Amino acid sequence: MAVHSMTLPATILRDAARATLAPTKRLADRVASSLDQDLPIIERCLKGDEAAWEHLIKSYTRHVYALCYRFTGSGSEAQDLTQEVFLRVFSTLRSFRAGQGTFAVWLTRLARNLLIDHYRRSKLQRLSDPLEEQLPKLEDQAHAASRTDHLLAGREASEVLQTALAKLSPELRETAILRDLQGLEYREIAAVLKVPEGTVKSRLNRGRAELARTLRRYGVLP
């Protein structure tokens, strides 16, 4: 064990230097195939296989980070939360039961619970900051990006979308992110949020409508 602990960081750092993230793949695709794809990896992880851990991290970093970033709207917070999610995975992977859903859903639920915890923790801080100080900055950002022809480049669209998402309630925001940005199926979202599929669809309709109204206010939708 001591030898393993001494040699592992150097190996990982060397590999990480040339590491590239796994090719982009929709989370829904991973969810659909994760029963076949992730279970052997998880078994290897539980046996302490370093390469399996690396594979798991590389496969899911993009998804977890995107979820955290879209929910919080902050790169640094998203990084910290992603790290927190994986720390939780390292310590609780044994509690994952293959029969109770796919690993992707389990991981997404874990990330979502941490995000909600973070939202509640930071709620007091947000309340203590005067709203007048926050809103002008966000809305100026959005209005600066607005165009008369309602056409935005990808990066600008992403920033405006982020500002508009921040206006949604946590329930509507997480549903919209999981479906429209992460690409999960309704049943998977229902499993992550532990609500019926009908509730997921209802929240999604309301979330999309509210998002459209906000984007229209920013002048990026006709």
Place this chain on the structure above:
Amino acid sequence: MKCAELEGLICDYVEATLSAVERQLVEAHLQSCEACRALVRDARAALAFTRKAPPVEPPPELLTRLLFLVPSHCDPGAAQASGARARVAAWFRPILQPRFAMGMAMTILSVSIVARVAGITPRQLTPTDLHPARVWQAVDDKVHRVCERVRKFYLSLRLVYEIQTQLHEWSQQLREQDAAAAARDSDAPVLPSRGPESNGFPLSQDQAEPKAKGGTKQ
């Protein structure tokens, strides 16, 4: 069909994943319901805008950080160990962490330094040496010895010696000056040290006379 019943289908209608029959059902309702038409219009617009946004890319350093976290949480022996061995390993796992090893080493070092200062040598240690009074006596004795050594060392420093010598000389000079001044003050009325003219006043008749008389005798 009521709006609430249609709500579940609107999501799929917006995403164009409905069957032909369901689509006709929804479209029939939309022709007569302005609220649902607005909902579909907004949902479509939001979905189209959301799909324009590029995927979020994590910074490369995040992956490095995550990979670096693996060793402290990945225990290759845990899965293989079983039964009593696993339980024993689980007990000792926190202790075998590098941070605890370092803490333990620092504790042993600190205790050994204190023991050395207190004059306690483990080889000669007997149960009576652990009595509080004995320990206190040993510590007190050692502290006094150390203080004395420090004092001697300080006094033997060249700089301290030179300062002391200089101070001694200065005090000696002051004492001599004081003694000389005292002697002057006591002798001045009887034996003036200087001539009678030195004070700037001419000698009186009585003062000049003995000199003249002495001079006649000789």
